[in-house]
Amino acid sequence: MIELYSANTPNGLKVPIALEELDVEYRLIKVNLSQGEQKRPSFLALNPNGRIPVLVDLDGPGAQPLNLAESGAILLYLAQKHGALLPQDPVEYQRAMEYLFLQVASVGPMFGQAGWFLRSAPEPVPLAIERYRNESLRLTALLDERLAEVPWLAGSSYSIADIMHFSWLRIADYAGVDLNQFPHVRAWIDRISARPAVQRALARLQN
Ligand SMILES: N[C@@H](CCC(=O)N[C@@H](CS)C(=O)NCC(=O)O)C(=O)O
Known part of the structure; x- marks a missing residue:
């Protein structure tokens, strides 16, 4: 199961697109940036940088939960995990x-x-x-x-x-x-x- 903390912003859009392209089910947890939810301790525990997006893969490497920030790292992780959205050549x-x-x-x-x-x-x-x-x-x-x-x-x-x-x-x-x-x-x-x-x-x- 994937949980995605995101918002309707340019960086927030990247991961939902990748998940939809990969046909992976996910629970979208919307973070209200204008209310500063990304700076709350519960969010900082997931990403100390205090920014969306954050992906939580409950079935991460070694069947352990993985929380991951930075859109580039998240997209690379998902593409490698699912063997898609990356060129073969x-x-x-x-x-x-x-x-x-x-x-x-x-x-x-x-x-x-x-x-x-x-x-x-x-x-x-x-x-x-x-x-x-x-x-x-x-x-x-x-x-x-x-x-x-x-x-x-x-x-x-x-x-x-x-x-x-x-x-x-x-x-x-x-x-x-x-x-x-x-x-x-x-x-x-x-x-x-x-x-x-x-x-x-x-x-x-x-x-
Ligand atoms: N390099 C980061 C940038 C993330 C980022 O800047 N997110 C913005 C929204 S687009 C954010 O969370 N802003 C809230 C804040 O700065 O407090 C990534 O690519 O994931």
Whole structure:
């Protein structure tokens, strides 16, 4: 049995998509971030970093419960456990890792900061907005170039790398990125959005 602590946010969407794609049953426990539930001791016992998502696999390695934070680590764990959402081809497998880490290390943080400085900062900080928005634009251009050459980020197959990036790119506007400038990213988002598993994940988080 899987328990997932999550919320309707970009990082919160990644794991429900993977679980729906893998056809794994899970209990979704919604964490109210605006009420600070992610900083309560019971949640910090699962993830001392105080952030969603957190997965609890009651049937983890060695048939022991495992609690795991960090969306990239969770998606890699689930994909390896179920033998899916990772390319079989060894080069494409490494490409999936490359894009997975690019999302964790660059796209997530840059989009997150761009959005915060654009929309939530208590006072305008133009230099920060320029810096993070430009980085978000640069990274989106990088993905657009990749997707002009191949249908999925790892190459020929849909993988956890696509799920990682999709959750942020679908709300690129939040970071001040206009997707009309990036037709290959736009078309890739439309292809992923049309997947039944993605629609089920969105519906579960929103309800
Ligand atoms: N690197 C983490 C980022 C997780 C993260 O930033 N989660 C946000 C929601 S999208 C959160 O829990 N924010 C609440 C807070 O910062 O207090 C991951 O990929 O899982």
